[in-house]
Amino acid sequence: MSVTTESANHGPGAPRPAPRANRLVSTRAGGEMVRNYWDNLFTARERGATVVWYNGAAINPILQAAGVEWCHGEAFGARLAAMHLEEPAQQEGEAYGYINELCSYARTTLGCALLTRKEASRRVEVDQAPGVPDKEVLAARLPPPDLFVNAYAGCSTGQQWDEISYRLFDKQLPFFKVSYPLLWGNKPDAGYLRGEEWDNASKYVAGQLYNLIEFLEHQTGNKFDWEGLRESMHYIKRAAQLRLDALELCKARPTPAVFWDWVASIAPINFLPGNQALVDYFQGVKTEIEQRLEQGVSALPNERYRLAFDGIMNWNKVGWLANKFAEHDAAVVCGRYTHNSFWHEPQLIDEDDPILGMAQHYLLCPFNHSAQNLAEQVLGDCETYGIEGIVFHATRTCRSATNGQLVLAKMAQQRGLQTMFFEGDVADESFYKDEILQSRLEAMLETIDVQRTRLS
């Protein structure tokens, strides 16, 4: 095998398992692009840029065409958690009064807002501030906002969180909210990408996006760059198609890449600018996968099980989980968070008139569906990728990601799939219980073995 093996992130004091996840190398370029993006954003103030803080859907192409710089709150919260640097922000949030059962994304990012505010009021460069602990530095580095936009589908907390951010900055800053109906399905014709409710919701959100553009024009004094929007959506559509093509290649047995590789590609597709570099990145990922297929290189040295992962990411544990599953020869081939999200229906985007297709993608947030819709997508993917069992991440503080999971599990079982749940959290390590994951995973894999014996 010629491909470099990447080691995992470990929790402090945890035993180090043999690193066996054969992660894609091409995704490292994405890591670099994301780092550069944040570094650039941290200097926005010095460069005199207007900064928008936003949460939820990938409205960054709109913000880019409005001539502002964008700071995605959750993305920063996820980044801190993935780097194990979330603690200062969460402590700040706790001191402010947040109970630890509250969404840990919100707690982290609101903690960052508090730290950012503190830094702004000290009017000093954070890096030179005496007495600021190292870990706190990154959490406090967000440039203070000039505007807020909330665009959170599928979760009332996501919407209310920005209502609080707005208050943390003394209700002084302009603030616009885009609201999304849940894709619920009251009517018999309702379903994934179809029915009257889908059409109405799409139009409702598209209308709000036009209003958002007016708001941005009004607040910034910049004329909205429609041609710029069309251009970035052109690149995003191409990048999204390449990502889908690459995902599709993972139908192969053994799979050349796994869910954890796709997790590494979330940030680039979620908030980096739509440009040739983004297309090149996903071309690189696809090419590496094609090469792996040609050379017979697989994601796991010995793939014995094919699983799906349901739920939002456990950002503290990405590397850890990647190796945990690899140790058991369990290839997590697909997941709701990676496969049913992030510009994953690029055919909906009309490059000449992209707003409706964008609105539709925002509605297609993987947590904005009824259980029935979820079953259509997730169980459909299980069939496509030859999945034998679903691992559900019961995300302690994210009711949005856990809505419908138990129902979905029942539906999966009816189709003969094995299911298991483990507890963890999106950005709070304390809720993760390794023993539970370990024992339940082993039990599920044993059941799959028994099932195979029966069938053979």
Add this chain to the structure above:
Amino acid sequence: MEQAAEIEEIIGSLARIAECPSDYAADWESRTGGKVVGILPMNFPAEIVHAAGALPVIVQEDDAAISYGRSLLHEFYCGYTRSLVDQAATGKLACYDGIFLVDHCVALLGAVDAIRFELPDTPVFLAQFTASMDETTTRPQIAGRIGELRQRLEELCGEPITDDAIHRSIAAYNRNRGLLRRVYEMRRAGRIALSGRQMQALVKSAMVMDVEEHSARMARLLSLLEAQPPAPSAKVKLHLSGHFCHAPRPELFDMIESCDVTVVDDDIYTGYRFISTDVPDHADPVEALTGWYFARNNNVPCSTRAQKTVDWESYLGQALENTGAQGVIVLVPKFCEPHMLYYPELRKEFHRRGIPHLLIETEHEGLALEMLKTRVEALVEVIRRPAVIREPA
């Protein structure tokens, strides 16, 4: 019957109905032959169900321990949503001909989806109201959703819902809210000494009973209460805040009041929040109900809504000034996201105004009343002797 005894009797009968809404619903159904529609908190315009000739019943939390519901909803959901799902899984929602809701709390949506899965033969209808109150697109969206509700209820009940019928229902509910508000005014003014348990029975029963029947009993109760001598209290005056969607356990009120406390006001859902606002006059009844949605949040702001122009904490500060309440007990149902997210804003305001407060998290599985009592006593101590400690929470 003596007046005091009659007061007890009326409140007792309302409490019994509130405790067992399904018995009342079954009785109502057999008396009238109408449909019973389960509606969910906190913004549902019950008037539209009433106008359809059906009985709107706000589905209450059930005291039973969660059993089968565990396999449908994770344990880290609020007690109300877990109870709803458990009631569905144990056949306790069978008395409803349909379940209707308009709210979008993430936990509630998850619960209702599980109910829909568990009860495939029960119509379950979500007319999701946009929670952001500030954008120009919201008002027409709410009006459209109310129109959908109207259509769906017409289908369920088999009769068109006329504008006149909605107007009549609005008048009936406005009257009922007005009667309940009158009791609240008397409590604030120290004219009556009803306990928290009793006040809850009045509001909870309004959530489940036929509105005219409830109003008839309330009107009689009011005339009796008004004839009573004033009941000023020398106890520490507190305001109860929070507790969305479902009723706090009455034992909790009993315990609080046993600590030399009188509750003078509240903004809990099974309390003043529910009755705060009448549906405004408007020739178009759908517009009127739409206006109500906005007016309520202006009157008693709720952190499940997103509105830049109002603040729960400012409302609370004003409410305390009006009633002379000396402190606040904030009741948060465990895992209630919108409340957890907003609590620090309340706390900040309490600190700014020097208002002593206590945070109590409630759970479906029961309360450690003895332990909580110590904390309430500490709060009372702080209020009585302000120099002792400032922050009992």
